[in-house]
Amino acid sequence: MNTKARFPRRARLLKPAEYSRVFKKPVRSSDPLFTILASPGQSVDPRLGLAISKKNAKRAVDRNRIKRIIRESFRLHQQSLPVTDFVVMAKPVTKSRPNAELFKSLEQHWSRLLKLCKKYS
RNA sequence: GAAGUCGGCCGGGCAAUCGCGCGAUAUUGUUAAAUAUCGGGAGGAAAGUCCGGGCUCCGCAGGGCAGGGUGCCAGAUAACGUCUGGGAGGCGUAAGCCUACGGCCAGUGCAGCAGAAAAUAUACCGCCUGCUUUGCAGGUAAGGGUGAAAUGGUGCGGUAAGAGCGCACCGCGCAACAGGUAACUGUUUGCGGCAGGGUAAACCCCACCCGGAGCAAGAUCAAAUAGGGGAACAUUGGCUUGGCCCGAGCUGUUCCCGGGUAGAUCGCUUGAGGCAUACGGUGACGUAUUGUCCAGAUGAAUGAUUGCCAUGGCUUCGGCCAUACAGAACCCGGCUUACAGGCCGACUUCCUCG
């Protein structure tokens, strides 16, 4: 139904309960920049949640930048993703990397998760 | 031209594509919502949370003690620990800057080491006199030495040697007078030979100020669950909003029925708002008028990519690199701290030329 690369509210995780469900039995994908947890979704669309802790990115500016980049990347790739709930977590080094590198890393994550989720289901 | 002082301002720009959340309007839809168009969408510090206020609740926000804060004077302000003007002291050639800057003649405390002596008196080396002369007694506080700090400085007189012992000038204290709203000031007058040290960011005293919590405050609608709610009576203990007391409420018993967690909505952005002009005031600021609406999220919007330009640096002249500090969360007034680079104005000193 979403022919365009949009990012409305229903494509996000909104409640603590939804987050804890993902944390309980996730499929993991990690690299030095991000860890992404995935779990089969209950909605019609793939959904995204963000977990950027103050420990990993101390300044609010850095946290906002990381979140925006993750959302942007998710928005552009959600067409190819299965109906799954994702939670993206950042690492301590993430804040010091340029935007282009973060986009590249996330792209690899999405394609890897696509394979993993197919195997899972 | 160089060095410096003060004040104010900016904090990259334009375009294209793809988005996010808010408001208004329109259409669709039973609702939830969806789509389209238009409008606007981070800061000078949004930060630290160091002060002050609004707002909300604590029945009223009351009294006393305790505790905390402020501390030259006057003003500004909703208020302040902020700001403005003035005074005093200090620093600087100057422009200018800095200052917790009330009170140790209310009381209490503290001062290691050194030094004779550290706060109430005294005398180590000295100096002078006398004597029974390798010393003792008396006088003295000029000189030396110690220390952060030792009973005012210079000169003359005076004396056995000295000493405010006396005098002159300076300093200090008190009073009067004059100026100033006041702090305070003085080529003024008079009195006092000098009061007796330091420390109050030591306890403390004096003056003034402060009730407590915080928008996750609080209000409304309400799945689940039955833990409850209201009125009357009683008052030992317990609880409540600052630590205690007074005062107030709840808990207890009886009677009567409606209450409320998850979640949602409101609070939530029109305000001690901001811009412009005029007037008053040395100034902080105030008054009046015209016109204006300028972020409102909630796992948390305000973005990403590309191109061109701007600024700075490097350059093999093709280009390449860099562009700070930092992200609203109820809202304002300050303070403090961080900050690439740049702009404007006023002033000071020095050098050169005319």
Next chain:
RNA sequence: UGGGCCGUCGCCAAGCGGUAAGGCAACGGGUUUUGAUCCCGUCAUGCGGAGGUUCGAAUCCUCCCGGCCCAG
């Protein structure tokens, strides 16, 4: 958002206006055939940072920096 606490040698810490204790560790020496134990000695000039008050500050005051805890 609000409130509270703490930064002292490599580690654990006492001291709270007048020379910064002590223990563990480390290093050197002694004892022992060797090692442990034990004994003696040494070490770091450092009180999170910057200002101020004071003759004198780890201590008092102000502002920053870092860490921890609590309420919701």
